[in-house]
Amino acid sequence: MNASGKSPAQYGGLDLFRIPAALLVVAVHTGPLLTVSSQANYLITDILARLAVPFFLAVSGFFLASGVQKGWRGLRRFCCKVLLLYGISILVYLPLMARNGYFRGCTPLSLAADLVFNGPFYHLWYFPAAVLGAVIVFLLLRRLGERGTLAVCGLLYLVGLLGDSYYGLSAVLAPLSAFYGLLFSCFDYTRNGLFLAPLFLLLGVLLREHPPRLAGRQYCALLCGGLALLMAEGELVAQLGSARHDSMYLALPLCIWPLMRLLCSVKLNSFSAIRTASTAVYVLHPLCIVAVRGGAKALGLLSQDGFLLGSSLLHYLAVATASLLAALPFALWRQRRGRVQSSPPALRARAEIDRSALAHNIGRLTKLLPSGCELMAVVKANAYGHGDVLTARVCMENGVKAFAVATLAEGIRLRRAGIKGEILILGWTPPEQSRTLARWRLTQAVVGPAYARALNDSGCRVKVHLAIDTGMHRLGFSWDGGDSLLTACGLKRLRVTGLFTHLAFSESLAPDAVRHTQEQLGRFRQAAELVTAAGYGPLALHALSSYGLLNYPPQSGMAYARPGIALYGVLSRPDEQVGTPPDLRPVLSLRAKIARIHALSPGDCAGYDGAFAPSSPARVAAVTIGYADGYPRSLSNGRGRVLIRGKFAPVAGLICMDQLLVDVTGIPEAREGDTVTLIGRDGEQVLTAEEVAQAAGTITNELLSRLGERVTRVLIP
Incomplete structure (x- = not known):
C-alpha cells in the first residue's frame, strides 16, 4: 500500500512477458534457426517475433492512459521519459555509427528523417515512433473520442500495411505507387510513428480504460485464433513475395488484444526490475551482437557465415545471454531504487x-x-x-x-x-x-x-x-x-x-x-x-x-x-431507525500520530489561552491533525475523544489549525510516534463517525465531507 491510496499495481503479467518479447526482438536481428531451417526461422523471426514491438507499444499505451487523463502534462511527462531514453541510446551508439560510416553520407534532411522516423541506428526507431504515436493518439482522443480515434488509427495502419507486407500490391497501381514513392522519399519504412505505433498505443489505452467483457478462456481462444491467422497470413505474404518489410500484418491487432487481456488477468504485483531489464535488452542487444561476434572472431569460433561455431542457434543464445547479463546491473539498480521509493512515508494524518x-x-x-x-x-x-x-x-x-x-x-x-x-x-x-x-x-x-x-x-x-x-x-x-x-x-x-x-x-x-x-x-x-x-x-x-x-x-x-x-457505511446520526436496518460497514477510519508528549505539573497549562490547566500532574500528547484538516474545533475542551493503544483519551484544550492536544495521563504507555484513531477501530474499542459528529454538533455528512486535502487517503484491502 502506498500513501496515495493506491494498492500496489498488479500488472505483473504484463511485466513477465516483457523479457520473452525482448528476446524475440533479439531473434529478429540474429536469425536463431537460419542454419537449421530457413522456413522455421521465417516462422519465428518474420511472423511470430513481429508480436514483440506491437506488444511493447500496447504496454506503453496501457501506461500512457493515466497520462492522457492528466492532459498535456501527462503526455509531456511520457514523451520526455521516452525522449530521454532515446537520447541516451543515441549517445551509446555514436561510436558504432561513426565506425559504420553513418555520418559520411549524412545530410540535414536525412538526419532529421532518421531522428523522427527511421532511428539513427536500426532498432532505435521504436522511441520516436512511441512519441509521435502518443501525440497522434492524444490529439485524436481529444477531438474524436475513442471510436473516431480507433477508426483513424485503423486507417493509418492499413495505409502502413500497404507500404510494408503488402507493398507489392500497391506498387502495381500507379497512383498508389506514386503515393508510396513520395512517402519513402521522406522515410525508409511505414513501420513508424505515423502508421504502426498509433493503433497499438490506442489498443493499450482502451485496455486500461475498459474492463474485460470475456472470460480468460475466451481470450485464450481468441489469441489462439489470432495466432493461427497470423501464421497463415505470414505464409501468404511469403508466397506473394509482396513485402517491402514484414513488420505489419492484418492479424497483429487480433493477437495483441487478447494477449494483453490474458496478461492483465494475471494478478501479480508489478516487477519494475523486469521492465528495466527488458528495456536494457532491447537497447543493448546490438552492442552484444557486436561483442559476441568480435569475441568469437578473436577466439577463432566465428564461421564464414558469421555464426558462432557455424550454428545460428548458438549465436542467438550467446547474444541473448550477453544481453541479459548486460541488462542485469540496470535491473538491480531499479530494484534497489524501487525498494527505497516503495517504503511508505510516515503520514501526518490519513x-x-x-x-x-x-x-x-x-x-x-x-x-x-x-x-x-x-x-x-x-x-x-x-x-x-x-x-x-x-x-x-x-x-x-x-x-x-x-x-x-x-x-x-x-x-x-x-x-x-x-x-x-x-x-x-x-x-x-x-x-x-x-x-x-x-x-x-x-x-x-x-x-x-x-x-x-x-x-x-x-x-x-x-x-x-x-x-x-x-x-x-x-x-x-x-x-x-x-x-x-x-x-x-x-x-x-x-x-x-x-x-x-x-x-x-x-x-x-x-x-x-x-x-x-x-x-x-x-x-x-x-x-x-x-x-x-x-x-x-x-x-x-x-x-x-x-x-x-x-x-x-x-x-x-x-x-x-x-x-x-x-x-x-454510516448514517447521519447515531441510533437512527430506518425501515430496512442496513448491514453496512464503515468505510473510513481517520488516524494521525503523536508528535510530542509533555509532562505538566499543577499550575502548568497547555494550548491557546491556557485552556487545559490540570490541577494534578498530567501528560498531554500533541497530535498531528487540526481543524484545517477537517477535525471540528467544536470538539475542544473534552467534547471530543480519541483512541490510543485501544484506550480513550479526551481532547485537551482548544483544537489548533494543524494540531490538537489530548490528555494521555490515563495511558502511561503512550509514546511519541503512536497512532491516534479519531474515527474507527483500535483494538476492542470503536469511535464511530456518528458519535464524533454528534459530539461536534453536526451530522456525519458534514463531518466526513469536510476532511481536507492534507489528510492522505489510503486504500486498504
Missing part, C-alpha cells in the same frame, strides 16, 4: 478507505433494488471525504456504472481518472460551459425553465436530466408545471434522458414525514407520466437517496437509486 467494506455496502444496497434498477453512487464532495476517484474506481470494480457529483469540476476529475458510464452533475453549471459538458460526456441536471433555455441557447447539444421540484423547493421544475416541462423536453439542443427528484422528509418514519414523502413520490410519478405521454423517452427515473432507499422500497420503473452517506 483516512484509511476500506475497499472490502465499500464493496460489501455496494452489494447490500444493490440487493434492495428491484429488477432494472441500478445504483448511482453519489461521490460529490470528494465522495463525502473518502476520495472521489479512489471510491469511484472501487465502485466500478463492483459493477456500478453511474455516478452523481455536484459540480462540473468534480465530473471532469472523474473522467480524467478514467471513470466510465453515466456521470450526472446534480448542481448548477454555467450555461456557457455547455461545450465542456459535451466534451467530457457529462450529464447536466436542468434546474428550471430559464436555465433550460439558457443551456439550449449556448449552442452545444447537451445530455441532461430534468430536476423535478415535488416539495423540496430547492432546484427543479414544478411538478405541476406541465407546459414548462414539455417545452424543456422539446428544446433541440437538450437531449433529455432522465427525470429525478429529491425527497425532503425521507430520513424520518414519523407519520407526517411518511405522508410528505408519499406525496412527493406521487407528484414525481405524475410529472413522469406527463412527459412520457407526450412521447418523450425512454427516460431514466430516480428519486431515492440513502434514506429513501432504506425507508421506502424502490418502486418499479425507477432506473436508479442514489445512495450517498449509506454507501460509506
Whole structure:
C-alpha cells in the first residue's frame, strides 16, 4: 500500500512477458534457426517475433492512459521519459555509427528523417515512433473520442500495411505507387510513428480504460485464433513475395488484444526490475551482437557465415545471454531504487478507505433494488471525504456504472481518472460551459425553465436530466408545471434522458414525514407520466437517496437509486431507525500520530489561552491533525475523544489549525510516534463517525465531507 491510496499495481503479467518479447526482438536481428531451417526461422523471426514491438507499444499505451487523463502534462511527462531514453541510446551508439560510416553520407534532411522516423541506428526507431504515436493518439482522443480515434488509427495502419507486407500490391497501381514513392522519399519504412505505433498505443489505452467483457478462456481462444491467422497470413505474404518489410500484418491487432487481456488477468504485483531489464535488452542487444561476434572472431569460433561455431542457434543464445547479463546491473539498480521509493512515508494524518467494506455496502444496497434498477453512487464532495476517484474506481470494480457529483469540476476529475458510464452533475453549471459538458460526456441536471433555455441557447447539444421540484423547493421544475416541462423536453439542443427528484422528509418514519414523502413520490410519478405521454423517452427515473432507499422500497420503473452517506457505511446520526436496518460497514477510519508528549505539573497549562490547566500532574500528547484538516474545533475542551493503544483519551484544550492536544495521563504507555484513531477501530474499542459528529454538533455528512486535502487517503484491502 502506498500513501496515495493506491494498492500496489498488479500488472505483473504484463511485466513477465516483457523479457520473452525482448528476446524475440533479439531473434529478429540474429536469425536463431537460419542454419537449421530457413522456413522455421521465417516462422519465428518474420511472423511470430513481429508480436514483440506491437506488444511493447500496447504496454506503453496501457501506461500512457493515466497520462492522457492528466492532459498535456501527462503526455509531456511520457514523451520526455521516452525522449530521454532515446537520447541516451543515441549517445551509446555514436561510436558504432561513426565506425559504420553513418555520418559520411549524412545530410540535414536525412538526419532529421532518421531522428523522427527511421532511428539513427536500426532498432532505435521504436522511441520516436512511441512519441509521435502518443501525440497522434492524444490529439485524436481529444477531438474524436475513442471510436473516431480507433477508426483513424485503423486507417493509418492499413495505409502502413500497404507500404510494408503488402507493398507489392500497391506498387502495381500507379497512383498508389506514386503515393508510396513520395512517402519513402521522406522515410525508409511505414513501420513508424505515423502508421504502426498509433493503433497499438490506442489498443493499450482502451485496455486500461475498459474492463474485460470475456472470460480468460475466451481470450485464450481468441489469441489462439489470432495466432493461427497470423501464421497463415505470414505464409501468404511469403508466397506473394509482396513485402517491402514484414513488420505489419492484418492479424497483429487480433493477437495483441487478447494477449494483453490474458496478461492483465494475471494478478501479480508489478516487477519494475523486469521492465528495466527488458528495456536494457532491447537497447543493448546490438552492442552484444557486436561483442559476441568480435569475441568469437578473436577466439577463432566465428564461421564464414558469421555464426558462432557455424550454428545460428548458438549465436542467438550467446547474444541473448550477453544481453541479459548486460541488462542485469540496470535491473538491480531499479530494484534497489524501487525498494527505497516503495517504503511508505510516515503520514501526518490519513483516512484509511476500506475497499472490502465499500464493496460489501455496494452489494447490500444493490440487493434492495428491484429488477432494472441500478445504483448511482453519489461521490460529490470528494465522495463525502473518502476520495472521489479512489471510491469511484472501487465502485466500478463492483459493477456500478453511474455516478452523481455536484459540480462540473468534480465530473471532469472523474473522467480524467478514467471513470466510465453515466456521470450526472446534480448542481448548477454555467450555461456557457455547455461545450465542456459535451466534451467530457457529462450529464447536466436542468434546474428550471430559464436555465433550460439558457443551456439550449449556448449552442452545444447537451445530455441532461430534468430536476423535478415535488416539495423540496430547492432546484427543479414544478411538478405541476406541465407546459414548462414539455417545452424543456422539446428544446433541440437538450437531449433529455432522465427525470429525478429529491425527497425532503425521507430520513424520518414519523407519520407526517411518511405522508410528505408519499406525496412527493406521487407528484414525481405524475410529472413522469406527463412527459412520457407526450412521447418523450425512454427516460431514466430516480428519486431515492440513502434514506429513501432504506425507508421506502424502490418502486418499479425507477432506473436508479442514489445512495450517498449509506454507501460509506454510516448514517447521519447515531441510533437512527430506518425501515430496512442496513448491514453496512464503515468505510473510513481517520488516524494521525503523536508528535510530542509533555509532562505538566499543577499550575502548568497547555494550548491557546491556557485552556487545559490540570490541577494534578498530567501528560498531554500533541497530535498531528487540526481543524484545517477537517477535525471540528467544536470538539475542544473534552467534547471530543480519541483512541490510543485501544484506550480513550479526551481532547485537551482548544483544537489548533494543524494540531490538537489530548490528555494521555490515563495511558502511561503512550509514546511519541503512536497512532491516534479519531474515527474507527483500535483494538476492542470503536469511535464511530456518528458519535464524533454528534459530539461536534453536526451530522456525519458534514463531518466526513469536510476532511481536507492534507489528510492522505489510503486504500486498504
